[in-house]
Amino acid sequence: xxxxxxxxxxxxxxxxxxxxxxxxxxxxxxxxxxDFVAAxxxxxxxxxxxxxxxxxLFAVEEGASHMTPRILTQLFVSSSVATLVTRLTLGPxxxxxxxxxxxxxxxxxxxxxxxxxxxxxxxxIFALIGILCGLLGALFNHMNGLLxxxxxxxxxxxxxxxxxxxxxxxxxxxxLKFWVPAVFLAIKGQGWQPMIFDELSETQQLWxxxxxxxxxxxxxxxxxKAFDEYGLLILFALFNLMTTCWTFGLGVPAGLFVPxxxxxxVIGRFVGEVLHLLHSQTTTSTTTVAxxxxxxxxxxxxxxxxxxxxxxxxxxxxxGVGRITISLAMILTEATGTGIFGLPIFxxxxxxxxxxxxxxxxxxxxxxIELKQIPLLEQSPADVMxxxxxxxxxxxxxxxxxxxxxxxxxxxxxxxxxxxxxPVLENxxxxxxxxxxxxxxxxxLARGHYYGMFQDDPDAPLGSLVxxxxxxxxxxxSYPDLKTLRKKLSAPDRQKYMDxxxxxxxxxxxxxxxxxxxxxxMLFRQMGLRHLPVVDxxxxxxxxxxxxxxxxxxxxxxxxxxxxxxPKLSPDTGWSLRKSEMYYxxxxxxxxxxxxxxxxxxxxxxxxxxxxxxxxxxxxSMPAVVVEPNDGAPQSSDSxxxxxxxxxxxxxxxxGMGA
Numbered sequence: 001x002x003x004x005x006x007x008x009x010x011x012x013x014x015x016x017x018x019x020x021x022x023x024x025x026x027x028x029x030x031x032x033x034x035d036f037v038a039a040x041x042x043x044x045x046x047x048x049x050x051x052x053x054x055x056x057l058f059a060v061e062e063g064a065s066h067m068t069p070r071i072l073t074q075l076f077v078s079s080s081v082a083t084l085v086t087r088l089t090l091g092p093x094x095x096x097x098x099x100x101x102x103x104x105x106x107x108x109x110x111x112x113x114x115x116x117x118x119x120x121x122x123x124x125i126f127a128l129i130g131i132l133c134g135l136l137g138a139l140f141n142h143m144n145g146l147l148x149x150x151x152x153x154x155x156x157x158x159x160x161x162x163x164x165x166x167x168x169x170x171x172x173x174x175x176l177k178f179w180v181p182a183v184f185l186a187i188k189g190q191g192w193q194p195m196i197f198d199e200l201s202e203t204q205q206l207w208x209x210x211x212x213x214x215x216x217x218x219x220x221x222x223x224x225k226a227f228d229e230y231g232l233l234i235l236f237a238l239f240n241l242m243t244t245c246w247t248f249g250l251g252v253p254a255g256l257f258v259p260x261x262x263x264x265x266v267i268g269r270f271v272g273e274v275l276h277l278l279h280s281q282t283t284t285s286t287t288t289v290a291x292x293x294x295x296x297x298x299x300x301x302x303x304x305x306x307x308x309x310x311x312x313x314x315x316x317x318x319x320g321v322g323r324i325t326i327s328l329a330m331i332l333t334e335a336t337g338t339g340i341f342g343l344p345i346f347x348x349x350x351x352x353x354x355x356x357x358x359x360x361x362x363x364x365x366x367x368x369i370e371l372k373q374i375p376l377l378e379q380s381p382a383d384v385m386x387x388x389x390x391x392x393x394x395x396x397x398x399x400x401x402x403x404x405x406x407x408x409x410x411x412x413x414x415x416x417x418x419x420x421x422x423p424v425l426e427n428x429x430x431x432x433x434x435x436x437x438x439x440x441x442x443x444x445l446a447r448g449h450y451y452g453m454f455q456d457d458p459d460a461p462l463g464s465l466v467x468x469x470x471x472x473x474x475x476x477x478s479y480p481d482l483k484t485l486r487k488k489l490s491a492p493d494r495q496k497y498m499d500x501x502x503x504x505x506x507x508x509x510x511x512x513x514x515x516x517x518x519x520x521x522m523l524f525r526q527m528g529l530r531h532l533p534v535v536d537x538x539x540x541x542x543x544x545x546x547x548x549x550x551x552x553x554x555x556x557x558x559x560x561x562x563x564x565x566x567p568k569l570s571p572d573t574g575w576s577l578r579k580s581e582m583y584y585x586x587x588x589x590x591x592x593x594x595x596x597x598x599x600x601x602x603x604x605x606x607x608x609x610x611x612x613x614x615x616x617x618x619x620x621s622m623p624a625v626v627v628e629p630n631d632g633a634p635q636s637s638d639s640x641x642x643x644x645x646x647x648x649x650x651x652x653x654x655x656g657m658g659a
Contacts, residue, residue, distance in 0.1 A: 034376075035071055038064040039078040045331065046079035047086045048108045048257075054331030055079040061327045062364050068528075108258065111216045112337040113311075118304035123344065129271060129309070130316045130348035133264055134355025137320020140245050141360040148249045148371055162251045169250060173243050180239070181207045184232055203229040206236050206266070211258040218265040218310040219336070227273055227306070237266035249367065256363065260321045261314040268313020272306025279303055311336065312348050319349035323362030375547030381521040382552060388517035393550070394534045394543030400425050403433050403501050404458045407448075408494040410441060415482055421531045423541055424504040427458075430540040432533065434504025442479035443471040444503060446488060454496035462499055471503070510535040513542050521550050 038059040046055035056075045060067055064075075086107070092099050155161045181204045186192055197208060202221060206214050218227070227233055241263045247254035279302045315332050319325060329345045332338070338345070356362070361370070368374045399413060400423045413422070422441070424433040444466060448454050452464040480488075510533045511520055520532060524547060534543040 034064070035074065038071065039074055042075045042079040043082035045327075047082040049331050049335045050083055050086065050109070051331045051334035052076070052079040052083045054327050054329075054334050055082075057327035057330050058324065061324060062322075108212055108335070109216070110212070110332075110336050111220050113219070113307070113341070116304075116308060116338055116341040118308060118344070122304055123347070125271065125275070125309075126312050126344045126348050127351055129268060129313055130319075130351030131355050133267065133313065133316035133348075134320040134352035135359075136241065136263075137317065137323075137352060138356045138359035140241060140321050141356070141363050141366055144245045144248055144363065145360070145366050145371070147245065148367065151249060152371070166251045169247060173247070176239070177207050180235070181232075201229060202226045203232050203236070206233075211255075211262045215258070215262055215265050215310075215314065218262075218269045219307045221307070222305075227269055228277075230270060230273070233266060233270050233273075237263050237270070240266070248363070256322065257318065260318040264313040264315065264317025265310040266313070267317065268309040268311065269306050271313070272303065272309030275303040275309075276306060308341070311338065311341070312344055315345050316348040316352040319352040320356045321363050323353050323356060323365070325349050325353050369551060373548065373551050375551060377521065377525045377547065377550065379525070381518040384552065385518040385521055386516050389513065390511055390515045390517060390520055390534055390545065391513035391542070393517055393520075394513070394545050395549065396543045398423060398533075398541060398544045400541065401436070401500060403427050404497050404499050406458075407445065407454065407489065407496050407498055410445065410498065411482070411485065411489065411494070414438065414441060423533055423544065424500050425541060432510070432535055432539055432541050433501055434506035435508060435531075435533065436500055436504045439479045440471055440503055442482070442485065444498060444500075445485050446480050447471070448498060449490075449493055453498060454493055455499070456496055458497045462502070465502055511545070512536065517550070520545055524550060 041062070042055040042059035044055075045058050046052045049055070056072070056079050059075045059079075060072070064071065088099075090107070151165075155165055181200065182192070182195060184204065185195065197205065200208070202217060202223070205217075209217075221227070240259060244254075244256070244259035244263065247259075248256055283302075311332070315328060319328055322328070329342065329349050332345060333342055360366070365378060368376050369378070399417055399419055401410065401413065403424055403426055420438050421435055422438070424436055425431060426433050444453070447466055447470050451466045451470070453466055455463050509523060509527065509529065511523065513534050513536060523529060523532060524545075530546065532545045533541060534545060536542050
C-alpha cells in the first residue's frame, strides 16, 4: 500500500507544484511522469521495509520501462531519503530515542535472525517449496484476473456498488477470522466459551493478529511445538491466500506484500514443523533400538529451525505471485538481516518465478498492462510479437502538419487532440521532414509574433527565427496552455504561416512497415521512445506507433479483454514465413522450417521452387521464400521477410523526441 501512495503522491507533486519546480529545479527539471512513478515506488518500499537497495531494485524491476544512469541515481536518492526520514522519525516514537538519533524502527519489521544454519540436503526441500509456491502463485493470479474482469464488468470503478462491495467483503472476512478459531475450540471440546487472546495457542492467535506480528512470530517463535495444530495452520494459509486474492483490486488498498509473505510463511512453517516432528520421532526410535541392543549411535544434526522454512516460504510465495526476483531477495535480506542466507532465498524466488511464468504473468503485469492497459513495457517482448508486423499494429490515420502550416490550422489541431508529437511532412507530399513536440508548437505560437517568424506568404523565403534560448529546456515543460494562446493570437496572426522545418527534430528513429512488432518493442524499451513513425523505403509516412499500440490485449465488443487477433495467413499460399519461424539446427547446412511451415510445404498445393541453403559463414542475409502453386506462376508470400524488413532506420526527417 505504501508503494501506491508514494507513487501517486510523487506524480501529483509533479503536476500541481509547477511554481516550486521552476524555482528550485530550473533547467535541471527534465523528469517525466514515469520517472516520478518509479521514484515513488522506490520511496514507498524503502520507507516501509527500511531496505533502500532493495527498493531501488524493485523500481527497476517493476516500476520502470526505461532505465538510464540518471534515473537510477534519482531512484537511489529517493529511497535513501525515505529511509532516512523513516528512521529519524520512528526511532523516537517506537524506541523512545532522542530526535537526533537514528533508530532501526520501520513500519514493517520482521525481526532479525541471529543464527542461520541449514544442511545442504535441505536445499532440495527449499526448491520444492519454491515449486509449490510458484504453482499457488499462478493459481492466485489466474483467479484474481477472473475476479478483476468480473468486478470491472459488473461493479465498475466507482459508485455505490463499489462502496457496498468493500463493506460486504470487510464484514465477511472479519466474521470468518473471528468464528473459525471459535468453532475450532468448540470442536475440541472447550464449548462456546469467551475467547481470551492470551490463552489461545500460537496457531489460533494467527487468526486474530495483524500480518506483521504474525510473520514475526512465524519467523522467530522458538517454543517447542509452537505451531503444532497442523490442520488449522494449513487452513489459515489457504484462507489468507483466498482473501488476499479477493481483496486485491478492491475499492480500498488492501496490500499484497505482507499478505503474500504471511501465506508463504505459514506454508514454510508447516513444512519446518513437520520435518522437526519426523526427525524427533526418528531420533527417538533410533535411540530406543540402540538402548535395547546396547549399541552406540551417531548423532545426526536435525533440520533447520522452522523459522528458516517460514522465511523461505514467504519469499517463494511473493515471488510466485508478483514475479519479483532480485529486488524481493534483497528486500527480505535487508529487512531480516540474513545476508548469509542469501543463496536459498535467491534460489527459491527464481524457481517460484519460473514455475509461475509457465502458466500466467505476474500480478503487477496482469493489472497494469493487461487489465488497465497502461503502456508499461516489460523487459522483453512476448514471443507472439514476432508474428505481427508493424503495419498490423500502427495507427494509419496520423495527425500531421505541413512543413509550412497556417497558424489557425495549428491551433485547431492542437485543440482537437491530445497528442504530444506531430510528424512534419514536405508540402503537398507524405515525405517526412521531421517530428515536432506539442510543447515546441505552443512556444512558437506564443513567441512567433514577437520574433517575427509569422509570414504572409507560404512560399516566401525563411524569415526570422525564434532563438533557441526561447524554446529550450525547461521552457518546453512550462509552455502556455491553448486557452491563453487563443487570447494572445490576433486575427491577422491567425491567417499567417509558420515554417516548422527549422524547429522539427530530424535525427530520430523510424521503422519500416514490414518490420516485426518485436523490433519496435525493443526500440521503445531501449531508447525510451514515446512515439515511433512508420516510414516506407521511399520516405513516405505510413503510420505511427505509440506505447499503447504495443499492448497485445484489447477490448472486444462485449468489453472483455482479449488478445489482439493475429494477422491472417496469406490466402494465396496458405502459410506465411517470418524470420522467427526459421532456425539453424547447428548440424547441417540446410535451413530448417518450423512445423507449421514444413507441413504447408509438404502439402500437394505448394512446392519449393529453389533449394534454400544456410551458409552462416558467408551470408548475413535471409533469402525470401518463393512458393510456386502447381497451376500458376511463382508467387511470393506477402509475409516474406528479408533483412531489410527488420531494419530500424535513422531517417533524415525524424527527431529523437522520445529519448
